[in-house]
Amino acid sequence: MVAMAQTPPSAERLRAIDGFLAESWADQARHDDRLRDLAVEVRFDRGVAHLSGEVAEQAELRLVRDRVGRLAGVLGVWGRVRVGGRDPVVVDLGCGATKQWPGNLGLDIFPAPGVDAVADLSGSLPLADDSVDVFFAVHILEHLIDFLSLVDECHRVLRPGGVLHVMSPWWRHVNAVADPTHVRLLDVQTVKGICLQRPPGTPRWYPLHVGCDGASIFADLTPLPPGADGPNPSHLARFFD
Incomplete structure:
Protein backbone atom coordinates (compact mmCIF):
# COMPACT_ATOMS: atom_id res chain seq x y z
CA MET A 1 0.00 0.00 0.00
CA ASP A 87 16.92 5.72 38.88
CA PRO A 88 16.64 4.35 35.34
CA VAL A 89 19.76 3.96 33.23
CA VAL A 90 19.02 6.02 30.12
CA VAL A 91 21.30 6.11 27.06
CA ASP A 92 21.22 8.65 24.23
CA LEU A 93 22.56 7.14 21.00
CA GLY A 94 24.21 9.60 18.63
CA CYS A 95 23.46 12.43 21.04
CA GLY A 96 26.09 14.94 19.87
CA ALA A 97 26.00 17.98 22.14
CA THR A 98 22.35 17.58 23.14
CA LYS A 99 20.80 14.87 25.32
CA GLN A 100 17.09 14.19 25.72
CA TRP A 101 17.47 14.63 29.49
CA PRO A 102 20.45 15.81 31.57
CA GLY A 103 22.06 12.85 33.29
CA ASN A 104 21.57 10.46 30.37
CA LEU A 105 24.62 8.54 29.18
CA GLY A 106 25.58 9.90 25.76
CA LEU A 107 27.20 7.72 23.08
CA ASP A 108 28.42 9.07 19.75
CA ILE A 109 31.10 8.33 17.17
CA PHE A 110 32.45 11.89 17.53
CA PRO A 111 33.53 13.65 20.76
CA ALA A 112 31.22 16.50 21.81
CA PRO A 113 30.19 18.23 25.06
CA GLY A 114 27.27 15.82 25.56
CA VAL A 115 29.19 12.64 24.70
CA ASP A 116 30.22 10.47 27.66
CA ALA A 117 31.71 7.64 25.58
CA VAL A 118 32.87 7.56 21.98
CA ALA A 119 31.46 4.51 20.20
CA ASP A 120 30.79 3.35 16.65
CA LEU A 121 27.04 2.79 16.69
CA SER A 122 27.25 0.47 13.68
CA GLY A 123 29.25 -2.00 15.80
CA SER A 124 29.01 -3.47 19.29
CA LEU A 125 27.89 -1.12 22.02
CA PRO A 126 30.31 -0.82 24.97
CA LEU A 127 27.54 -1.81 27.39
CA ALA A 128 26.82 -4.99 29.36
CA ASP A 129 23.85 -7.29 28.76
CA ASP A 130 20.65 -6.27 30.60
CA SER A 131 22.16 -3.02 31.86
CA VAL A 132 19.99 -0.23 30.35
CA ASP A 133 16.37 0.76 30.97
CA VAL A 134 15.83 3.23 28.13
CA PHE A 135 17.54 3.92 24.80
CA PHE A 136 16.93 7.03 22.73
CA ALA A 137 17.69 6.69 19.02
CA VAL A 138 16.57 10.18 17.94
CA HIS A 139 17.57 11.05 14.37
CA ILE A 140 20.22 8.32 14.21
CA LEU A 141 18.85 5.26 12.33
CA GLU A 142 18.60 7.17 9.05
CA HIS A 143 22.37 7.76 9.19
CA LEU A 144 23.25 4.04 9.33
CA ILE A 145 23.41 1.79 6.27
CA ASP A 146 22.64 -1.24 8.48
CA PHE A 147 20.68 0.01 11.46
CA LEU A 148 19.45 -3.49 12.33
CA SER A 149 22.79 -4.29 13.96
CA LEU A 150 22.27 -1.32 16.31
CA VAL A 151 18.68 -2.39 16.99
CA ASP A 152 19.93 -5.89 17.83
CA GLU A 153 22.53 -4.43 20.20
CA CYS A 154 19.83 -2.43 21.96
CA HIS A 155 17.86 -5.66 22.41
CA ARG A 156 20.90 -7.29 24.02
CA VAL A 157 21.58 -4.41 26.40
CA LEU A 158 18.03 -3.54 27.48
CA ARG A 159 16.71 -4.94 30.74
CA PRO A 160 13.38 -6.82 30.69
CA GLY A 161 10.67 -4.19 30.29
CA GLY A 162 13.13 -1.66 28.88
CA VAL A 163 12.22 0.56 25.94
CA LEU A 164 13.91 1.70 22.75
CA HIS A 165 12.58 5.09 21.63
CA VAL A 166 13.03 5.82 17.92
CA MET A 167 12.44 9.08 16.06
CA SER A 168 13.42 9.47 12.40
CA PRO A 169 12.34 11.56 9.40
CA TRP A 170 9.35 10.13 7.53
CA TRP A 171 10.33 9.06 4.03
CA ARG A 172 7.68 11.24 2.33
CA HIS A 173 8.87 14.47 4.03
CA VAL A 174 11.59 16.69 2.57
CA ASN A 175 13.63 16.36 5.79
CA ALA A 176 14.27 12.72 4.92
CA VAL A 177 16.17 13.60 1.75
CA ALA A 178 17.42 17.13 2.42
CA ASP A 179 20.30 15.93 4.61
CA PRO A 180 22.96 14.27 2.42
CA THR A 181 24.18 12.20 5.38
CA HIS A 182 20.87 10.32 5.47
CA VAL A 183 21.37 6.91 3.88
CA ARG A 184 18.10 5.20 4.87
CA LEU A 185 14.43 6.14 4.50
CA LEU A 186 11.95 5.00 7.15
CA ASP A 187 8.19 4.59 7.44
CA VAL A 188 5.81 3.21 10.05
CA GLN A 189 5.85 0.00 8.01
CA THR A 190 9.63 -0.17 8.54
CA VAL A 191 8.91 -0.60 12.23
CA LYS A 192 6.51 -3.41 11.36
CA GLY A 193 9.37 -5.07 9.50
CA ILE A 194 11.67 -4.72 12.53
CA CYS A 195 9.09 -6.28 14.83
CA LEU A 196 7.43 -8.93 12.67
CA GLN A 197 9.30 -9.72 9.49
CA ARG A 198 12.81 -10.70 10.49
CA PRO A 199 14.26 -14.22 10.16
CA PRO A 200 13.71 -16.78 12.94
CA GLY A 201 16.37 -16.62 15.62
CA THR A 202 16.89 -12.85 15.41
CA PRO A 203 15.92 -10.59 18.34
CA ARG A 204 12.18 -9.94 18.57
CA TRP A 205 10.44 -6.70 19.54
CA TYR A 206 7.00 -5.77 20.81
CA PRO A 207 5.75 -2.41 19.48
CA LEU A 208 4.38 -0.44 22.42
CA HIS A 209 3.56 2.57 20.27
CA VAL A 210 4.19 3.69 16.70
CA GLY A 211 3.13 6.96 15.07
CA CYS A 212 3.77 9.52 12.33
CA ASP A 213 3.06 13.27 12.36
CA GLY A 214 3.70 13.85 8.66
CA ALA A 215 7.35 14.82 9.22
CA SER A 216 8.75 12.17 11.56
CA ILE A 217 8.03 8.62 12.61
CA PHE A 218 8.06 7.56 16.25
CA ALA A 219 8.36 4.08 17.74
CA ASP A 220 8.52 2.76 21.30
CA LEU A 221 9.74 -0.84 21.27
CA THR A 222 10.35 -3.29 24.12
CA PRO A 223 12.38 -6.50 23.74
CA LEU A 224 10.61 -9.84 23.69
CA PRO A 225 12.41 -12.75 25.40
CA PRO A 226 12.86 -16.03 23.49
CA GLY A 227 9.61 -17.98 23.28
CA ALA A 228 7.41 -15.09 24.40
CA ASP A 229 4.11 -14.44 22.68
CA GLY A 230 4.09 -11.56 20.25
CA PRO A 231 1.46 -8.83 19.94
CA ASN A 232 -2.08 -9.81 19.01
CA PRO A 233 -3.71 -8.61 15.78
CA SER A 234 -5.91 -6.01 17.50
CA HIS A 235 -2.84 -4.35 19.03
CA LEU A 236 -0.98 -4.34 15.70
CA ALA A 237 -3.99 -2.89 13.90
CA ARG A 238 -3.52 0.35 15.88
CA PHE A 239 -0.27 1.02 14.03
CA PHE A 240 0.19 -1.07 10.89
CA ASP A 241 -1.58 -1.98 7.67
Whole structure:
Protein backbone atom coordinates (compact mmCIF):
# COMPACT_ATOMS: atom_id res chain seq x y z
CA MET A 1 0.00 0.00 0.00
CA VAL A 2 1.38 3.43 -0.94
CA ALA A 3 1.59 5.87 1.97
CA MET A 4 -0.45 9.01 1.46
CA ALA A 5 1.21 12.38 1.88
CA GLN A 6 0.55 14.17 5.14
CA THR A 7 0.99 17.78 6.17
CA PRO A 8 2.67 18.17 9.58
CA PRO A 9 0.51 20.12 12.04
CA SER A 10 1.30 23.80 12.50
CA ALA A 11 2.97 24.96 15.72
CA GLU A 12 -0.31 26.53 16.80
CA ARG A 13 -2.23 23.30 16.24
CA LEU A 14 0.43 21.26 18.06
CA ARG A 15 0.08 23.51 21.10
CA ALA A 16 -3.68 23.02 20.98
CA ILE A 17 -3.27 19.23 20.65
CA ASP A 18 -0.92 19.17 23.64
CA GLY A 19 -3.49 21.07 25.67
CA PHE A 20 -6.21 18.63 24.66
CA LEU A 21 -4.01 15.65 25.55
CA ALA A 22 -3.13 17.12 28.94
CA GLU A 23 -6.82 17.62 29.76
CA SER A 24 -7.70 14.13 28.53
CA TRP A 25 -4.98 12.52 30.61
CA ALA A 26 -5.90 14.47 33.75
CA ASP A 27 -9.50 13.36 33.36
CA GLN A 28 -8.48 9.72 32.84
CA ALA A 29 -6.13 9.75 35.84
CA ARG A 30 -8.87 11.18 38.08
CA HIS A 31 -11.37 8.47 37.16
CA ASP A 32 -9.15 5.38 36.96
CA ASP A 33 -8.47 3.92 40.41
CA ARG A 34 -5.31 2.27 39.13
CA LEU A 35 -3.80 5.61 38.10
CA ARG A 36 -5.10 8.07 40.68
CA ASP A 37 -2.41 7.53 43.34
CA LEU A 38 0.60 6.91 41.08
CA ALA A 39 3.31 9.56 41.38
CA VAL A 40 3.92 9.92 37.65
CA GLU A 41 3.86 13.28 35.89
CA VAL A 42 2.84 13.32 32.22
CA ARG A 43 3.85 16.27 30.05
CA PHE A 44 2.97 16.57 26.37
CA ASP A 45 5.30 18.23 23.87
CA ARG A 46 4.31 18.26 20.19
CA GLY A 47 2.30 15.07 20.64
CA VAL A 48 5.00 13.17 22.55
CA ALA A 49 4.18 12.24 26.14
CA HIS A 50 7.09 12.65 28.57
CA LEU A 51 6.80 10.62 31.78
CA SER A 52 8.67 11.39 34.99
CA GLY A 53 8.25 10.53 38.65
CA GLU A 54 8.35 7.22 40.52
CA VAL A 55 6.44 3.94 40.75
CA ALA A 56 6.85 0.92 42.99
CA GLU A 57 7.16 -1.69 40.25
CA GLN A 58 7.60 -2.11 36.51
CA ALA A 59 3.99 -3.18 36.00
CA GLU A 60 2.77 0.24 37.19
CA LEU A 61 5.00 2.02 34.70
CA ARG A 62 3.77 -0.25 31.91
CA LEU A 63 0.18 0.55 32.90
CA VAL A 64 0.77 4.31 32.77
CA ARG A 65 2.51 4.25 29.42
CA ASP A 66 -0.13 1.95 27.97
CA ARG A 67 -3.00 4.20 29.07
CA VAL A 68 -1.21 7.36 27.88
CA GLY A 69 -0.46 5.70 24.55
CA ARG A 70 -4.13 4.96 23.96
CA LEU A 71 -4.99 8.66 23.75
CA ALA A 72 -5.67 9.65 20.16
CA GLY A 73 -2.96 12.04 18.98
CA VAL A 74 -0.10 10.63 21.06
CA LEU A 75 2.91 9.96 18.82
CA GLY A 76 5.27 8.45 21.39
CA VAL A 77 5.58 7.85 25.13
CA TRP A 78 9.05 8.75 26.37
CA GLY A 79 9.86 8.00 29.98
CA ARG A 80 12.40 8.61 32.70
CA VAL A 81 10.67 7.16 35.75
CA ARG A 82 12.20 5.73 38.93
CA VAL A 83 11.06 2.17 39.58
CA GLY A 84 11.29 0.69 43.08
CA GLY A 85 13.54 3.53 44.27
CA ARG A 86 16.09 3.07 41.46
CA ASP A 87 16.92 5.72 38.88
CA PRO A 88 16.64 4.35 35.34
CA VAL A 89 19.76 3.96 33.23
CA VAL A 90 19.02 6.02 30.12
CA VAL A 91 21.30 6.11 27.06
CA ASP A 92 21.22 8.65 24.23
CA LEU A 93 22.56 7.14 21.00
CA GLY A 94 24.21 9.60 18.63
CA CYS A 95 23.46 12.43 21.04
CA GLY A 96 26.09 14.94 19.87
CA ALA A 97 26.00 17.98 22.14
CA THR A 98 22.35 17.58 23.14
CA LYS A 99 20.80 14.87 25.32
CA GLN A 100 17.09 14.19 25.72
CA TRP A 101 17.47 14.63 29.49
CA PRO A 102 20.45 15.81 31.57
CA GLY A 103 22.06 12.85 33.29
CA ASN A 104 21.57 10.46 30.37
CA LEU A 105 24.62 8.54 29.18
CA GLY A 106 25.58 9.90 25.76
CA LEU A 107 27.20 7.72 23.08
CA ASP A 108 28.42 9.07 19.75
CA ILE A 109 31.10 8.33 17.17
CA PHE A 110 32.45 11.89 17.53
CA PRO A 111 33.53 13.65 20.76
CA ALA A 112 31.22 16.50 21.81
CA PRO A 113 30.19 18.23 25.06
CA GLY A 114 27.27 15.82 25.56
CA VAL A 115 29.19 12.64 24.70
CA ASP A 116 30.22 10.47 27.66
CA ALA A 117 31.71 7.64 25.58
CA VAL A 118 32.87 7.56 21.98
CA ALA A 119 31.46 4.51 20.20
CA ASP A 120 30.79 3.35 16.65
CA LEU A 121 27.04 2.79 16.69
CA SER A 122 27.25 0.47 13.68
CA GLY A 123 29.25 -2.00 15.80
CA SER A 124 29.01 -3.47 19.29
CA LEU A 125 27.89 -1.12 22.02
CA PRO A 126 30.31 -0.82 24.97
CA LEU A 127 27.54 -1.81 27.39
CA ALA A 128 26.82 -4.99 29.36
CA ASP A 129 23.85 -7.29 28.76
CA ASP A 130 20.65 -6.27 30.60
CA SER A 131 22.16 -3.02 31.86
CA VAL A 132 19.99 -0.23 30.35
CA ASP A 133 16.37 0.76 30.97
CA VAL A 134 15.83 3.23 28.13
CA PHE A 135 17.54 3.92 24.80
CA PHE A 136 16.93 7.03 22.73
CA ALA A 137 17.69 6.69 19.02
CA VAL A 138 16.57 10.18 17.94
CA HIS A 139 17.57 11.05 14.37
CA ILE A 140 20.22 8.32 14.21
CA LEU A 141 18.85 5.26 12.33
CA GLU A 142 18.60 7.17 9.05
CA HIS A 143 22.37 7.76 9.19
CA LEU A 144 23.25 4.04 9.33
CA ILE A 145 23.41 1.79 6.27
CA ASP A 146 22.64 -1.24 8.48
CA PHE A 147 20.68 0.01 11.46
CA LEU A 148 19.45 -3.49 12.33
CA SER A 149 22.79 -4.29 13.96
CA LEU A 150 22.27 -1.32 16.31
CA VAL A 151 18.68 -2.39 16.99
CA ASP A 152 19.93 -5.89 17.83
CA GLU A 153 22.53 -4.43 20.20
CA CYS A 154 19.83 -2.43 21.96
CA HIS A 155 17.86 -5.66 22.41
CA ARG A 156 20.90 -7.29 24.02
CA VAL A 157 21.58 -4.41 26.40
CA LEU A 158 18.03 -3.54 27.48
CA ARG A 159 16.71 -4.94 30.74
CA PRO A 160 13.38 -6.82 30.69
CA GLY A 161 10.67 -4.19 30.29
CA GLY A 162 13.13 -1.66 28.88
CA VAL A 163 12.22 0.56 25.94
CA LEU A 164 13.91 1.70 22.75
CA HIS A 165 12.58 5.09 21.63
CA VAL A 166 13.03 5.82 17.92
CA MET A 167 12.44 9.08 16.06
CA SER A 168 13.42 9.47 12.40
CA PRO A 169 12.34 11.56 9.40
CA TRP A 170 9.35 10.13 7.53
CA TRP A 171 10.33 9.06 4.03
CA ARG A 172 7.68 11.24 2.33
CA HIS A 173 8.87 14.47 4.03
CA VAL A 174 11.59 16.69 2.57
CA ASN A 175 13.63 16.36 5.79
CA ALA A 176 14.27 12.72 4.92
CA VAL A 177 16.17 13.60 1.75
CA ALA A 178 17.42 17.13 2.42
CA ASP A 179 20.30 15.93 4.61
CA PRO A 180 22.96 14.27 2.42
CA THR A 181 24.18 12.20 5.38
CA HIS A 182 20.87 10.32 5.47
CA VAL A 183 21.37 6.91 3.88
CA ARG A 184 18.10 5.20 4.87
CA LEU A 185 14.43 6.14 4.50
CA LEU A 186 11.95 5.00 7.15
CA ASP A 187 8.19 4.59 7.44
CA VAL A 188 5.81 3.21 10.05
CA GLN A 189 5.85 0.00 8.01
CA THR A 190 9.63 -0.17 8.54
CA VAL A 191 8.91 -0.60 12.23
CA LYS A 192 6.51 -3.41 11.36
CA GLY A 193 9.37 -5.07 9.50
CA ILE A 194 11.67 -4.72 12.53
CA CYS A 195 9.09 -6.28 14.83
CA LEU A 196 7.43 -8.93 12.67
CA GLN A 197 9.30 -9.72 9.49
CA ARG A 198 12.81 -10.70 10.49
CA PRO A 199 14.26 -14.22 10.16
CA PRO A 200 13.71 -16.78 12.94
CA GLY A 201 16.37 -16.62 15.62
CA THR A 202 16.89 -12.85 15.41
CA PRO A 203 15.92 -10.59 18.34
CA ARG A 204 12.18 -9.94 18.57
CA TRP A 205 10.44 -6.70 19.54
CA TYR A 206 7.00 -5.77 20.81
CA PRO A 207 5.75 -2.41 19.48
CA LEU A 208 4.38 -0.44 22.42
CA HIS A 209 3.56 2.57 20.27
CA VAL A 210 4.19 3.69 16.70
CA GLY A 211 3.13 6.96 15.07
CA CYS A 212 3.77 9.52 12.33
CA ASP A 213 3.06 13.27 12.36
CA GLY A 214 3.70 13.85 8.66
CA ALA A 215 7.35 14.82 9.22
CA SER A 216 8.75 12.17 11.56
CA ILE A 217 8.03 8.62 12.61
CA PHE A 218 8.06 7.56 16.25
CA ALA A 219 8.36 4.08 17.74
CA ASP A 220 8.52 2.76 21.30
CA LEU A 221 9.74 -0.84 21.27
CA THR A 222 10.35 -3.29 24.12
CA PRO A 223 12.38 -6.50 23.74
CA LEU A 224 10.61 -9.84 23.69
CA PRO A 225 12.41 -12.75 25.40
CA PRO A 226 12.86 -16.03 23.49
CA GLY A 227 9.61 -17.98 23.28
CA ALA A 228 7.41 -15.09 24.40
CA ASP A 229 4.11 -14.44 22.68
CA GLY A 230 4.09 -11.56 20.25
CA PRO A 231 1.46 -8.83 19.94
CA ASN A 232 -2.08 -9.81 19.01
CA PRO A 233 -3.71 -8.61 15.78
CA SER A 234 -5.91 -6.01 17.50
CA HIS A 235 -2.84 -4.35 19.03
CA LEU A 236 -0.98 -4.34 15.70
CA ALA A 237 -3.99 -2.89 13.90
CA ARG A 238 -3.52 0.35 15.88
CA PHE A 239 -0.27 1.02 14.03
CA PHE A 240 0.19 -1.07 10.89
CA ASP A 241 -1.58 -1.98 7.67
